[in-house]
Amino acid sequence: MSVASRRDVTGGLLSVLMAGAGSALAAPPHDDVSAFADGRHQLILLRPQQSLPPVRLFRLEGGTLDLAALRGAPILLNFFASWCAACRTELPVLDQLARSVTHDRLQVVAVSEVRSDRDRVGRFVGALGLKTLPICLDPNGYVAQQGDGSGRTAPFILHGMPITYLISASGLVIGYLQGAADWSSSVAADLFAYLRRN
Known part of the structure; x- marks a missing residue:
């Protein structure tokens, strides 16, 4: 040459x-939303990103919650189980987050994967002292399914517990984070700002 x-x-x-x-x-x-990590976990981005499907959840205290009605603000959609030790750590942090933000800046919703026992979920939530965090149920498994290829067609896949899906203000499901995260960190605040802009 x-x-x-x-x-x-x-x-x-x-x-x-x-x-x-x-x-x-x-x-x-x-x-760079992919930079979010709490030291142990990394955000998994979904490609292609999908719009939030119509999802109606049953509230623990009664009534329903339509996730589409929350559009316009980012949503942290957390799935938990009462047998999950990491969920016991993360849910109080999410409750504090739900208490500290206005609904137009961020919506935080937790969904129990204990399918058959509303009272058991209520006792679990009460023992953790959760006051603000909306707790919902998915009794029929129409919202979430285990990541075992069971053939169901629920819109959210549970790869483990806890798992949190991140939905942008425009209604796009951006990705998920498996495991308990530090949602009070400055990196998480940057992530929420990203979700508000998209």
Whole structure:
């Protein structure tokens, strides 16, 4: 390869790298939603992203909750079980988060995967002292299914417990985080800001 050819190739590579660096510098660091991690867990992005399907949940205290009615604000949709030790740690954090944000900035909803016993879920929630966090039930498994390929067609897949799906203000299901996360961290605040803009 001649010196001129090497110079052309090197110049081309440098311009590609500089263009990439320029676009990276132009975008605020909190626009990279994939950077969210709490030290033990990483956000799994869904590709392609899907719109939030029509989902109606049963409230623990009675009545129903239509997730589509929450559109316009980001949603943290958490799935938990009473037998899950990490859920016992995470639910009080989510309750505090639900208490500290206005509904137009973030909606937090927790769904119990204990399907058959409303009283058991009520005792579990009471023992944790949860006051603000909306607790819902999925008694028929129409909202979530185990990630075991059971052939069901529920819109959310449970890869473990707890698991939290992140839904943008525009109603896109962005991704999920498996395991208990630190939702009070500054990194989580950046993530919520990202979800509000999208």
